[in-house]
Amino acid sequence: MIPTLEWTQEGVRLLDQRLLPARTEYLLCRDVPEVAAGIRDMVVRGAPAIGVTAAMGVALGVKQSRAADLPAMQRELDAICSTLQATRPTAVNLAWALDRMRACFQSAGREPFDRGRIAARLEQEALAVYAEDIAINQAIGRHGAVLMPEQGRVLTHCNAGALATAGYGTALGVIRAAVAQGKKLEIFADETRPYLQGARLTVWELLQDGIPARLITDSMAGHFLHHGGIRAVVVGADRIAANGDVANKIGTYSVAVLARENQVPFYVAAPVSTLDLSLASGEQIPIEERSPEEVTHFQGAPVAPAGVPAANPAFDVTPSRYVTAIITEHGVARAPFEPALKALAGKSRSAGRAVRFRDC
Numbered sequence: 001m002i003p004t005l006e007w008t009q010e011g012v013r014l015l016d017q018r019l020l021p022a023r024t025e026y027l028l029c030r031d032v033p034e035v036a037a038g039i040r041d042m043v044v045r046g047a048p049a050i051g052v053t054a055a056m057g058v059a060l061g062v063k064q065s066r067a068a069d070l071p072a073m074q075r076e077l078d079a080i081c082s083t084l085q086a087t088r089p090t091a092v093n094l095a096w097a098l099d100r101m102r103a104c105f106q107s108a109g110r111e112p113f114d115r116g117r118i119a120a121r122l123e124q125e126a127l128a129v130y131a132e133d134i135a136i137n138q139a140i141g142r143h144g145a146v147l148m149p150e151q152g153r154v155l156t157h158c159n160a161g162a163l164a165t166a167g168y169g170t171a172l173g174v175i176r177a178a179v180a181q182g183k184k185l186e187i188f189a190d191e192t193r194p195y196l197q198g199a200r201l202t203v204w205e206l207l208q209d210g211i212p213a214r215l216i217t218d219s220m221a222g223h224f225l226h227h228g229g230i231r232a233v234v235v236g237a238d239r240i241a242a243n244g245d246v247a248n249k250i251g252t253y254s255v256a257v258l259a260r261e262n263q264v265p266f267y268v269a270a271p272v273s274t275l276d277l278s279l280a281s282g283e284q285i286p287i288e289e290r291s292p293e294e295v296t297h298f299q300g301a302p303v304a305p306a307g308v309p310a311a312n313p314a315f316d317v318t319p320s321r322y323v324t325a326i327i328t329e330h331g332v333a334r335a336p337f338e339p340a341l342k343a344l345a346g347k348s349r350s351a352g353r354a355v356r357f358r359d360c
Contacts, residue, residue, distance in 0.1 A: 001162050002208075004049055005056070007127060011035075012056045014044045017163055021204040032061040032080050039094075040087040042195070046164020047238040047274055048137070051093030052130050054084045058101040059126040063119040070113045077105055089286045090247055090315045091238040092276045097129060133166035136271045139329035140170055141177030144234065144269050147325065147332070148174065151184035152231035155221065155259075158192045158249035159201040160236025160269065170236045170269040172205060174327060179211055186212040188230060192249060193218055194294045194312065218251050225255075225262040233259045237270040237326075244320030244337025245282025250313055256322035265324040272328050272348040275341055282317035290314045 002024065006013040011030040018041070019025055027043050029035040035057035038044055044053050061080035067073035081098045088094060101122060108121040148154060154175060161172030168176065179185055187206055192198035199215055206213035216224060224230055233255060239247040246252070246268050259266040279285060292310035296302060304310065326333040326340075330347040333340035 001167060004163055004166060005044060005053055005130075007056050007059070007123070007130065012038070012053060012060055014038050014053065015163070016043050017045060017201060018043060020163075020200050029057075029060075031064065032057055032083055035060060036083050036087050039084070045197070046159065047091035047093040047236070048133050048165040048170065048271060049163070050088060050091050051097035051273065052126075052133050052166045054094050055097040055101050055126040055129040057084050058098065059119070059122040062105070062122045065115060065119065067115060070109050073113075073115065073118065074105075074109070077102065088288060090288045091274075093238075093271075093273050096273045100129065101125060130166045133271070134168055136273075136329040137165050137168040137170055137173045138177075140269050140271065140327055141168065141173035143329070143332055144174030144267065144327040145177035145181055145183070147232070147265070147267060147327070148178035148183055148185065148234075149231040153186045153188055153224075153229050155188045155190070155225065155230045155233045155255070155264075156202060157190045157198065157218075157221075157233075157235050157252050157255050159197040159205070161202060161205040163201050163205060164236060169205075170271070170327075171234045172202065174234050174267070174269050175206075175211065176209065179209075186214065188214050188216055188224060188228070190216060190218045190221055190251065190255070192251060194298075197249065218254075221255050222258045225258045225264055230262075230264055232265050232267060234267045234269055234327075237268050237274050238315060239279075239285050240268070240270060240275050240326065240341070241279040241282045241285060242275075242277045242338050242341065243281050244323055244326060244333070244335065244341060245285070246318045246320070246323060246326075247282060247285045247287070247315045248318065250316050253316040253318045253322075256318045260322050266318075266322055267325050267327055268318075268323055269327040272330060272344055275328075275345055277342065277345055282319065285315075285317055287316070288314040 104125040108118045161169035189198040189202040290312045295310040296304040330344045
């Protein structure tokens with residue numbers, strides 16, 4: 001499986017997903033502004049991958065620090081985190097990763113000031129975030145595989161695979177694990193306009209793994225959910241509120257409604273770090289608005305009349321009533337979601353990983 005991102009002594013090396021599937025090239029981000037640009041410009045995308053990249057960006061920035069004392073380094077750390085936090089507002093994994101790196105810095109700062117020692121601690125923490133993400137995705141896959149049909153078609157939207165994580169994937173991790181267990185699945189992938197993550201990335205990943213895949217336009221989802229023998233839908237998430245409302249790539253809400261109309265189970269696969277239990281519902285989730293040119297142009301070529309206004313919300317929120325289950329590394333949550341998600345978050349806290357809580 002091709003690496004999505006890597007820590008190197010020269011900087012953070014990112015697979016440039018803007019170029020897939022035509023070219024496989026890496027971009028080396030040598031400082032924090034370059035890491036921030038890599039996240040903002042979607043060189044790297046997907047909530048878990050963004051979180052891991054941000055952790056590595058913090059480690060890189062502190063490694064390059066020339067602060068003479070802890071207060072000066074603290075000011076630098078605050079500036080680094082602010083720069084990275086401003087890149088993508090919807091995916092909570094970004095804030096989660098920055099909070100974890102801040103906590104590591106605070107712990108390292110309790111000992112006598114040593115710039116090299118602190119930098120080394122943060123590098124170790126970023127590498128731990130990376131390794132844990134892969135293990136978490138594999139656990140999500142194991143829990144979710146049992147929910148997949150023994151054979152038949154499964155629909156997914158956007159890309160929640162290895163490319164959206166440190167490796168293996170969330171929604172595609174469920175599919176990978178099910179196929180590894182011998183289940184005979186054919187995956188239908190929405191193209192996912194306007195950025196075409198399904199067409200460019202999901203189908204590419206599945207073909208790399210030899211998993212049967214069929215690409216459809218977003219507007220075909222209802223047809224195939226009604227007539228096409230789709231047995232399940234599985235998607236990822238960028239933020240999940242306390243009540244189980246799910247923010248994911250724009251178009252997910254439509255798929256969920258269509259799945260409910262056609263009695264097809266709708267599953268969400270995401271790590272516990274994607275839970276934001278400080279938000280009572282999805283109404284409070286900030287939705288990123290991206291450039292209108294992503295809608296009116298494709299690869300620089302216009303696909304709409306010049307000057308026409310375009311809206312481009314990058315995400316939508318699926319109300320929890322349309323969600324059959326939420327698959328995490330600690331197990332599967334079903335309605336009522338608030339106590340179920342809180343219990344899963346408690347397991348994560350017991351394991352030493354922070355979750356954002358509304359009432360703690």
